[in-house]
Amino acid sequence: MTNAIVAGTVTISGHGGDQIEAYLARPLDGGSRGGVVVIHHMPGYDASTKEIVRRFAVEGYNALCPNLYAREAPGADPDDAAAAVRALGGVPDERLVGDVSGASVHLKGLDGANGKIGVIGYCSGGRHTFLAACSLPVDAAVDCYGAFVVEDPPEGMPKHMQPILHLAPNLSAPLLGLFGKDDRFPDQDSVAALDAELSKLDKPHEFHSYEGTGHSFFSVDRPAYRPEAAVDGWSKILDFFGTNLSA
Template sequence: MSDSLTASTVKFAGHGGDEIEAYLVRPEGASPRGGVVIIHHMPGYDRATKEMVRRFAELGFDAICPNLYFREAPGAAPDDAAATVRAGGGVPDERLVGDVAAAAAHLRALPGANGKIGVIGHCSGGRQAVLAACHLDLDAVVDCYGAFVTGTPPENFPLKVTNLVDQLPRLRAPLLGLFGAEDKFPGPEQVAELEQILTEHGKDFTFHTYPDAGHAFFAVDRPAYNVAAANDGWERIAAFFGSHLEA
């Protein structure tokens, strides 16, 4: 772990060659290390997400969070950018995969990088992390209560998303899933369906469900924050990425 970090906003070509921005944090030192792409949640590229990026750097990884809403709302406040993108149906899956691929390539090109990349997301970002791992060569993926990896979105759901059931057989990386038993999206039945599909296809995965937690239990700035679940979850994430991303 490192207490000395360097944080910066960088820009690079994302999906389709579009310029996007990202928040990059690196620990001090030149030892070979892995990288983590953090996919922000539906509320956007906000302070809480950037705190997570810094935490991954403290754990010894190069960490980056691409601003998935940069095209629609460059320079806008996170809430405004999220509202704009949500009104348009959300981030298209193909674009998400392209932006994560570009963020991973940026990490791999950094001095001291060992070439191993993990991806993590919460809520909508959890689904997107699994999506990325079904299409990209990554080394580890963490899904924190990603909605609609399985299951069907309700008719009034604001995002134009489908589940990933038909894509899960192509999952290319070990998966850690962290869920709340009191969550509805994904509910326990959707987590069970995901477990069944991954088992049938011989995928490498580990799930853990917290009995007293609901959705967004990692979110320190929300009433849903669950200290015990979040602390245990961070320990599991650190161990999982440590085992898969070390040189």
């Protein structure tokens, strides 16, 4: 772990060359290090997500979270931005891939970058992580309770939130999946179906599901927070990135 970091808002080139806001945190000490793209959850580019970005910097990574809602609601309150984007159908898959690609390029251009990139996402960001890892060359991917990779979304979900299991043959990196056994989206049948498909394709992956735990168990500011699962999950994430993102 590092003793000092610097964090703040930057502008990166996202999908189609769009200039979008992103939150960057990086250690101040020297040395070679991997980069982590943090994909925010459906509630948006919020304070809790930025805290996760800073946590990765403390752990020794350059970390960057692109604001996926920057185009529709620049400078808006995260809740208002999320509502606006949801009403428009959510984030298009192609644009998500372009924004994550831009974030990866930005991280690789930082001083001391070792060229390796991990992607992690929560909630809708978990699905987006799987999408990104099946669409881009990355070195590690972590899906934290991402729904609608396998199952159809219920009525009322954004129109772009469609199943993407068919992309599994293109998965470019080892995948760590962290899930709650009491979650409805994804439920354990969906997790098992994804596990089976990746096993059939001989794609390296490691899934863990926690008892007495539902959705958003990493969210320290929500009633769904489950400390025991979150602490164990963080340990697994850091071990996984430590193995796959080292020089």
